Amino acid sequence: MADAKQILIVDDELDAVEFVTVVLEDVENVTTISANDGVSGLAKAKEAMPDLIILDVQMPGRGGFDVFADLKKDNATKGIPVIMLTGVGEKAGIHFSGKDMGQFIGAEPDAYIEKPVDPAELQKTVSGLLGL
Amino acid sequence: MPTGLTKEELNALIEVGKTVNAHLDLDTVLESVMSVTTEVMKVEASSLVLVDDETGDLLFHVARGAQAEAVKPIRMKWGEGVVGWVVESGKPAIVNDVANDKRFYKAMDESSGFQTRSILCVPLVTGDRRSGAIEVLNKLGGEDFDEHDLLLCEAVASQAAIAVENARLHRQMLKTERLAAIGQTVAGTAHCIKNLLNGIHGGSYMIDRALVKDDRALLTRGWGMVKKNNGFLQELVLDMLTYSKEREPEYELADVNAINQAVCELMAQKAQDKGVTIRWEPNPHLSQVVLDSKGIRRCLLNLVSNALDACEPGNAGHVDVRAEVFDGDKFDIRISDNGTGIAEEDKDKLFQVFFSTKGSKGTGLGLAVTHKIIAEHHGKISVDSKLGEGTTFTISLPLKRESDFS
Numbered sequence: 001m002a003d004a005k006q007i008l009i010v011d012d013e014l015d016a017v018e019f020v021t022v023v024l025e026d027v028e029n030v031t032t033i034s035a036n037d038g039v040s041g042l043a044k045a046k047e048a049m050p051d052l053i054i055l056d057v058q059m060p061g062r063g064g065f066d067v068f069a070d071l072k073k074d075n076a077t078k079g080i081p082v083i084m085l086t087g088v089g090e091k092a093g094i095h096f097s098g099k100d101m102g103q104f105i106g107a108e109p110d111a112y113i114e115k116p117v118d119p120a121e122l123q124k125t126v127s128g129l130l131g132l
Numbered sequence: 133m134p135t136g137l138t139k140e141e142l143n144a145l146i147e148v149g150k151t152v153n154a155h156l157d158l159d160t161v162l163e164s165v166m167s168v169t170t171e172v173m174k175v176e177a178s179s180l181v182l183v184d185d186e187t188g189d190l191l192f193h194v195a196r197g198a199q200a201e202a203v204k205p206i207r208m209k210w211g212e213g214v215v216g217w218v219v220e221s222g223k224p225a226i227v228n229d230v231a232n233d234k235r236f237y238k239a240m241d242e243s244s245g246f247q248t249r250s251i252l253c254v255p256l257v258t259g260d261r262r263s264g265a266i267e268v269l270n271k272l273g274g275e276d277f278d279e280h281d282l283l284l285c286e287a288v289a290s291q292a293a294i295a296v297e298n299a300r301l302h303r304q305m306l307k308t309e310r311l312a313a314i315g316q317t318v319a320g321t322a323h324c325i326k327n328l329l330n331g332i333h334g335g336s337y338m339i340d341r342a343l344v345k346d347d348r349a350l351l352t353r354g355w356g357m358v359k360k361n362n363g364f365l366q367e368l369v370l371d372m373l374t375y376s377k378e379r380e381p382e383y384e385l386a387d388v389n390a391i392n393q394a395v396c397e398l399m400a401q402k403a404q405d406k407g408v409t410i411r412w413e414p415n416p417h418l419s420q421v422v423l424d425s426k427g428i429r430r431c432l433l434n435l436v437s438n439a440l441d442a443c444e445p446g447n448a449g450h451v452d453v454r455a456e457v458f459d460g461d462k463f464d465i466r467i468s469d470n471g472t473g474i475a476e477e478d479k480d481k482l483f484q485v486f487f488s489t490k491g492s493k494g495t496g497l498g499l500a501v502t503h504k505i506i507a508e509h510h511g512k513i514s515v516d517s518k519l520g521e522g523t524t525f526t527i528s529l530p531l532k533r534e535s536d537f538s
Contacts, residue, residue: 013327015357019334022341022350115326116333 005130008048009034010041010067011056011085016115020054020085023119027126038062042070045077052129055109057086072107081110081129085117141284144172148291157510158299159193162292166194169266169288173281176270177246179203181215182256182296183264190219190264197269202244213237214251218265224254224286228276252277254285256293263296265289303378310376324368331361371497374430374504381424381508385534388418388465391425392453395432399451402440408449410436415455418463422532427505428465431513434498435467435525442471442523463531470522479515 007030011017017034024032033048035041038059045053053071057064064084071077111125126132137145151164162180170178177197181190190208195201210220217235218225228250230236241248246269253267266289271277338354341347396410403410436451443449452468474482483503506513509529517523 013330015331015334015361016327018353018357019330019337022334022338026341115330117330119337 004029004031005051005132006030006048007032007052007054007126008041008045008050009054010036010038010044010059010064011054012036012059013056016056016085016117019117020122023117023122024126026119027123027132029132030126030130038064038067042067045071045080046074049076050080052081052083052126054083054085054126057084068107068109078107083111083113083122083125083129084109086112086114137284137287141172144168145284145287145291148288152291152295152298158295161295161299162194165288165292165295166196166266169268169285170196173252173268173284174272175268176272178266178268179215180256180266180292181208181219181264183219183262185300190216193264197246199244199246202246203240206240206243208237213240214253215265215267218253218255218267219262222255222257222262224282225251226277226282227251227253249274250277252281252285254282254289256289256296258293258297261297263293263300266292307378321368321372325365328361328365328368332358332365335359335361368497371501374501375497379508381427381505383422383424383532386421386423386425386428388421388423388428388455388463389414391429391432392455392465395429395436396453398433399436399440402437403451406440406443406445406449408440408443408445408451410440410451410453412453413455415457417457418455420534421463422534423509423529424505427508428527428529431502431505431527432465432467434502435527438498439467439469439471439523439525442469442473444472457531461531462528465527465529466524468522468524473519473521474515474517474523475519479517482515483513 007024009017009020009032011020011034014036017036021032021034024030033044033050035044039062041053041055042062055064055067068082068084071080071082110129113122113125147168148165151161151168166178166180175197177195177200179192179196179200180194182193183189184191184207187207188210190210190212192204192206195203208216210216214225214227214230214233214235214237216237225235227233227236230248230251236248236251240246249270251267251269253265255262256264256266266285268277268281268285271281335354335357338350338357342349342351342354392412392414396412399410432453436453439451440449443451447470450470453465454468455463455465457463483499503513506527506529511527511529513528514526515523516526
């Protein structure tokens with residue numbers, strides 16, 4: 001696939017990585033790579049320069065927001081769109097507002113998707129961000 | 133007219149007061165109080181009865197003198213026997229001729245083989261709450277109980293009532309704290325549950341896709357994911373229930389070696405998947421011990437699982453489980469690993485509810501539940517760890533043999 005888009009999935013839950021990978025198999029012209037913690041996720045992003053990153057918020061060691069902040073500080077990676085996967089969110093009455101994120105990190109993720117992941121929502125969001 | 137207390141009796145009351153103030157463990161306090169009471173009141177037998185929180189029955193919490201062990205399993209109702217009358221009415225009773233008192237419960241003597249002649253019984257009262265009674269039987273030398281004896285016994289009972297009330301309030305406070313901890317950090321648990329639901333949801337999605345594509349490999353992976361996360365969800369709910377409930381250990385005769393072996397066998401697959409060796413050694417002195425085997429098994433499962441999680445794949449990791457006896461009256465079970473170790477700043481928080489070093493893999497309840505079960509056994513758990521070198525958790529438990537219960 002000459003023009004296939006590459007998506008990096010960063011999540012310490014192996015089941016979550018497998019689930020998202022299977023969901024994205026049904027999106028045309030995408031391939032996936034993955035990392036299981038924040039440190040290797042950041043390293044892989046800088047090495048592979050994916051077209052999109054799906055990033056879990058809660059991970060041991062460097063969490064998702066720390067990795068997101070580092071991606072945005074680096075000129076090479078700051079333009080890569082990021083979807084944050086979150087286990088707590090609006091359904092629990094907790095909202096990550098743009099103002100809060102901008103205040104702390106200076107940029108806002110392109111989308112938040114709450115677990116348990118809705119496959120159709122994820123596919124639509126990915127397709128939209130990649131212009132597919 | 134009752135005469136004043138003697139020096140011996142005053143000293144006994146001072147000792148009772150000191151004991152009540154020095155200890156929070158109710159059993160220790162009440163045993164000590166009744167030991168002093170029996171001696172200073174010069175009686176053949178004595179007992180301390182408490183109202184059971186759940187059933188309201190009167191239970192013989194302490195019994196001293198001849199046939200004491202036969203009395204302990206007996207349960208009385210309010211109003212039944214002299215002791216039941218005292219608890220129900222809230223008034224003391226002096227009965228110097230039990231054969232001619234309607235309140236006397238003959239069945240107790242019939243089952244225990246003791247021959248009661250006289251009874252002095254006083255209620256344990258704090259404010260409006262009646263928590264039990266102290267009963268003394270058969271003054272030595274065949275004398276009758278009198279007002280002086282009543283004065284002395286009431287003085288002891290007022291101290292014992294304070295101890296019982298303190299213990300009840302302490303239990304209630306612990307329960308409230310535990311429930312508050314769970315309530316306050318529901319968001320923390322919600323995250324853990326969401327990951328598990330994500331696993332079940334993901335597995336179900338994979339099964340759906342597999343059926344459409346007729347992909348057996350995908351079907352197998354999907355079903356595996358559903359089963360695994362369903363199992364974790366059950367464990368989490370069980371941990372939450374265990375943590376929130378008051379419980380007494382269910383003591384039974386058990387083989388510590390068999391428990392260690394069963395836990396290691398259960399964890400064998402996880403160990404193999406990570407390339408970690410589990411080793412355990414039997415100890416011949418721990419094959420007949422009285423403990424709550426389900427509770428201890430749960431603790432060991434938590435600790436061995438954590439030890440395996442700490443070992444990184446491909447690093448020749450090993451987890452060792454050993455048990456040792458000390459001084460004949462306690463024993464240790466040690467779970468050691470050569471994994472990542474625990475940071476110094478995390479050690480103090482380890483047993484806090486919903487604290488985890490495992491990110492989303494940890495529920496944060498495993499060690500809190502383990503700590504609670506060990507505390508219920510009147511045991512201790514400690515940790516020794518160095519970052520990068522490994523960790524040893526040590527459970528120390530009182531060594532109870534079957535003979536301690538006969």
